[in-house]
Amino acid sequence: MKSIEGKVILVTGASSGIGKALANFLAASGAKVYGTSRRPPDSGAEDAVAADDRRVIIIQLDVRSDESVSKAVRRVMDIEGRIDVLVNSAGFTLAGAVEDVSLAEAQGQFDTNFFGVLRMCREVLPGMRRRSGGLIINISSVAGLVPLPYQSMYSASKYAVEAATEAIRMETKPFGIRAVLIEPGDTKTNCTANRQMAAATAGSVYEKSCMKAVSTMARSEQSAPEPRAILRVVSRVIGMKNPPVRVAIGFEYKVVGFLARVLPARLVEFAMRKVY
DSSP states (O other): OTTTTTOEEEESSTTSHHHHHHHHHHHHTTOEEEEEESSOOOTTOOEEEOGGGOEEEEEEOOTTOHHHHHHHHHHHHHHHSOOSEEEEOOOOOEEBOTTTSOHHHHHHHHHHHTHHHHHHHHHHHHHHHHTTOEEEEEEOOGGGTSOOTTBHHHHHHHHHHHHHHHHHHHHHGGGTEEEEEEEOOSOOSTTTTTOEEOGGGTTOTTHHHHHHHHHHHHHHHHTSOOTHHHHHHHHHHHTOSSOOSEEESSHHHHHHHHHHHHSOHHHHHHHHHHHO
16 A cells, blocks of 8 residues: 555554554555564564565564563664554453452553553654654554443553543644554454453452353454454554544444443443443
8 A cells, every 4th residue: 555655663462463463464565564572583583474475573572661662662763763653552451340350450451551552652752753753553442432341440541542642642743743543342353362350250249240241242352353444444544644533443333432422421331231
């Protein structure tokens, strides 16, 4: 794609799920893509072949570490001299009732899903500001608009990403930097299998209702489309001169986001309790 070809794009969480699909798609579209993974690449092989023989260069990065983030971004800057687009896709889902989620578990959720995004944004912004341009795409979730029961910390981390991204947009617009929220709903990825449960869930008074809700979520995710719609939206956003604040993926999730903003909170709560 003409709008993507030649751009230097850094994608976090590129070893699986949405991040991996995005990295491969963008590379196949002609971008120079650096994907990140917490695990070091296999010895002697730092890149994975994507479609059309384009290559996603895999570099080690742990978004929970200031040092790791700085080292990875510096490496891309040393090689390319710039980062045109940052896609923050690294994250995971923690399930469990609020009473059952330990403080350490909640901090772990935020350290990846929110502070990981914050670390990445802070690290790339100086270079983008010096070049008077750049794009940050933060993969949020519809759960960042409508909280999910028994996924409170995941929802809260996405709410935080939403607020920070809106602030970044306002603060950096004078420097030609754009920031966009992508809000997928249910998507078929390996994130379902990788969902973590709060350790105290077993034997909890909330266990039965929590596991029922998580099972409902898992069925919805595994019957949902694969990330193709997300790939198309991200590629379109990269080509926009003035991208929107947020893009919900899928008509039904656009409706959910709209209704959550206009309906009484009690009615939204009632509907969510009925579903889960």
